[in-house]
Amino acid sequence: MKKIVLTGGGTAGHVTPNLALLPFLKQEGWEVVYIGSEKGIERSLIGAAGIPYYAIATGKLRRYFSKENFSDMLRVVQGVAEAKKRLKALKPDLVFSKGGFVAVPVVLAARSMGIPVIIHESDITPGLANKIAMPFAKVICTTFPETLGHISKKRGVHTGSPIRRELFEGNREKGLQLCGFDGAKPVLLMMGGSLGAVKLNQCLRGELPKLLQKFDTIHLCGKGNVAKELVGQKGYRQFEYVSAELAHLFAAADLIVSRAGSNSICEFLALKKPHLLIPLSKNASRGDQILNAASFAKQGFARVLPEEEMTPETLMENIITLYKNKNKYIEKMEKSGFSDGTRGVLSQIRKF
Numbered sequence: 001m002k003k004i005v006l007t008g009g010g011t012a013g014h015v016t017p018n019l020a021l022l023p024f025l026k027q028e029g030w031e032v033v034y035i036g037s038e039k040g041i042e043r044s045l046i047g048a049a050g051i052p053y054y055a056i057a058t059g060k061l062r063r064y065f066s067k068e069n070f071s072d073m074l075r076v077v078q079g080v081a082e083a084k085k086r087l088k089a090l091k092p093d094l095v096f097s098k099g100g101f102v103a104v105p106v107v108l109a110a111r112s113m114g115i116p117v118i119i120h121e122s123d124i125t126p127g128l129a130n131k132i133a134m135p136f137a138k139v140i141c142t143t144f145p146e147t148l149g150h151i152s153k154k155r156g157v158h159t160g161s162p163i164r165r166e167l168f169e170g171n172r173e174k175g176l177q178l179c180g181f182d183g184a185k186p187v188l189l190m191m192g193g194s195l196g197a198v199k200l201n202q203c204l205r206g207e208l209p210k211l212l213q214k215f216d217t218i219h220l221c222g223k224g225n226v227a228k229e230l231v232g233q234k235g236y237r238q239f240e241y242v243s244a245e246l247a248h249l250f251a252a253a254d255l256i257v258s259r260a261g262s263n264s265i266c267e268f269l270a271l272k273k274p275h276l277l278i279p280l281s282k283n284a285s286r287g288d289q290i291l292n293a294a295s296f297a298k299q300g301f302a303r304v305l306p307e308e309e310m311t312p313e314t315l316m317e318n319i320i321t322l323y324k325n326k327n328k329y330i331e332k333m334e335k336s337g338f339s340d341g342t343r344g345v346l347s348q349i350r351k352f
Helices: 016-027 041-049 069-091 103-112 129-137 144-152 167-168 172-179 197-208 207-216 247-250 262-271 288-300 314-322 327-333 341-348
Strands: 003-007 030-037 053-056 093-097 117-121 139-142 156-158 186-189 216-220 234-237 255-258 276-277 302-304
Touching: 003 069, 003 103, 003 117, 003 262, 016 030, 016 041, 016 341, 030 041, 030 069, 053 117, 069 103, 093 103, 093 197, 093 247, 093 255, 093 327, 103 129, 103 186, 117 129, 117 197, 117 341, 129 197, 129 207, 139 144, 139 341, 156 341, 167 247, 172 186, 172 247, 172 341, 186 247, 197 216, 207 216, 207 234, 207 341, 216 247, 262 276, 262 288, 262 327, 276 288, 314 327
Parallel strands: 003 030, 003 093, 030 053, 093 117, 117 139, 139 156, 186 216, 186 255, 216 234, 255 276, 276 302
Antiparallel strands: none
8 A cells, every 4th residue: 555645734725635635545545644733723634534643843934034033944954854754654655745834844854765745836826835845846736827837847737726525515505504594695605714814804894784784694704703792693604613514604605705815716616606805915925815816817717806905895895796797707617617626636646
C-alpha cells in the first residue's frame, strides 16, 4: 500500500481541499497521514476526519520587519528537523502540500530526503509560503489558469480546486428546517470566512430590518460574533461555524455574500450559486482575494463590491441587484465548463 502525507494549515482554506481528496485517496488504496501544527485549525478539522495527525513546530513568515521573524525562523528550522524525523518514521511515497506556513518545513524536509512533493496553489498569485516551497516541488497544481504565468512552466498544471463531494449532497428542506424558515422568501447566505468577518457582520446587521423584508437570511458570522440581541429574530439565523450542516445550508441558499477566498468561490461556482464577493482589501491582505474576485467578475460568475465601497446601504443595493440578475449569473456558471478539481489533482498524484 502506498503512503501519502498531506500537509497544510493556518486557515480552513489550506485544509478543505485536502479533506476533499481524502475519500478518493482511501478508495484508491493510499494510506493517508497528516502533518500540521500543534494549535492550528487543521488539527481539529483533520481530527474529525479520523486519520493520523502529527504536529510539528512552525513559525509565521512575514513580508515585513518584525522582531518575531527571528524567533519564528528558529521555529521553522525546528519544524524541518521534526518533519524529517517524522517522515523518516513514516516513509511516505509522496507529500501533498496545500500551503500555509506549516507546510514549508514539511516540503523542505521531504525534498532533502528525496521524497517527491506536489503543491497546490489556490490563488491567482502564490502566497509567501508557497513561493518558498515551490522550487522544491515536482508538480505545482493551480486553481486558476492565470497562475501558470507566475510559476515554472515545466511543473505547473492547471487542475482546478478539489471540492468536497458532500457539498453536492445537500438538501434544501433540511437547510430550511435547520434555520426555521418556511421557504416563502428567497434565502440569502452570508459568510465571512475564518478571517475578516467583522465588517461584513456589521454591514449586514446595519441593514437587517430592510433585508428581512425581502430575504430570509442565514448568517455564518464567525466564532464569538453571534449578536445575542438578534437571537430568535424571525427570518434570521446565526451560526458561529458549521460543518456537516453546510451542504444543507448551501442547498437552501438562493444567493451568497462572501469574501473571495479561492476555495469558497470555487465551491459557489461548482454549486451554481449566484454570489456577491467582497474581497479583503489590501490593507488587510496581500490582495489575493481582489484578484480572485476580479477573475470571477470578468467571467460573469459573480458580482463584486470592493470593501472600501461597502456600507449597509451599498451592500443592500448589491444584494438586490444580484438577485434580480441571478439567472444571468447561473447561466454563465452553467456554461463555464467548470469541473471539480479533485479529478485533476488525483491524476497528478497517481503518477507517483
